[in-house]
Amino acid sequence: MYYCPSCGEEYRPGIVACCVSCHVPLISGSEKLSQLTLEQGEFALRSMEILPEDELANIRKGTLSDMKHLRNVLARERIPALIAGDEAGCGRGCGGPEMFLRIKEKDVDAALAILAKDFIKSTALDSHDLSNAQAVFDQQAAETVCPACGCRFSPTVGACPECGLSFE
Template sequence: MKRAIEAELQYCPNCMDEYRAEITTCAACRISLVSGKEMLAAQQDLVRNQAGRNMVISPDDELVSIRKGPLVQMKDFQTMLKREGIPSIAVSEDSNCGQGSCGTNLFVQIRREDLQDVVAILERDHIRSTGLEDHDLSTAGAIIDTEAEQATCPACGYSFSTTETTCPDCGLCFA
């Protein structure tokens, strides 16, 4: 169910949580909020882009394979892309096992010009399907500087002394 966006409220561009107008940072994601007006404008841009996108793939289009898998999974993937306004085709893999015991794998192909949009869709779907949307990912890319006195664990965000080789909170090993 989609919620209506109200122009006078604030929204998190990551988790889409709604806040009063005076709040500036998302409590869950710890990122700056955007106004409802900005969110509405972004949604309108997305609708315009999708409406202007040709849903027919022509023989002249340059295609890239984006995912490979069994028929049912690739059809579900194509349905998700279609809901997002991205055309795709499924093509059979050239080599099958020949024994009759393995199913047919398909490649889902999209136009090269749609690649960035599909990557963004896949990132959102991954975060949603793995439950990562409920976690703070702000330290996920942290690099441990062994020269510093303190470090932040990229897995759990716990701050600890660099004299330790494992995170005291989650046990992630840095040796």
């Protein structure tokens, strides 16, 4: 079997040389296995302990529930994180205090990559069709393209008949 190193999709030998979705050259099963072994070795070496002498960096600011979610995402990848508040957080009245997600400075790059991957996964940003994103609604044209869905229609209508996006 062959695998896409980006998305992990499996392919039978001899069908294609690149991933259909990612357009990345495929790797063999033995290469995939060696990559997984290397990743698991790095994963096992990560310490979940934060020591007093560790330099910490704030990587996110938000509500307590958001910071707990992000801390759990990082913990699944064995990156330790602390949730900390500032001194002014307790006396602001309505609304919860703003919290900071703090991690070791040496883990910043890995943590940001993990959080970006989680954001893309949770918002499904990688599955959006952006082929019509550059389309502009032109009232003077005989026919225009909806930037949201790509439907072609007469600009006199004022709204896309396919998705309902309003242009008035």
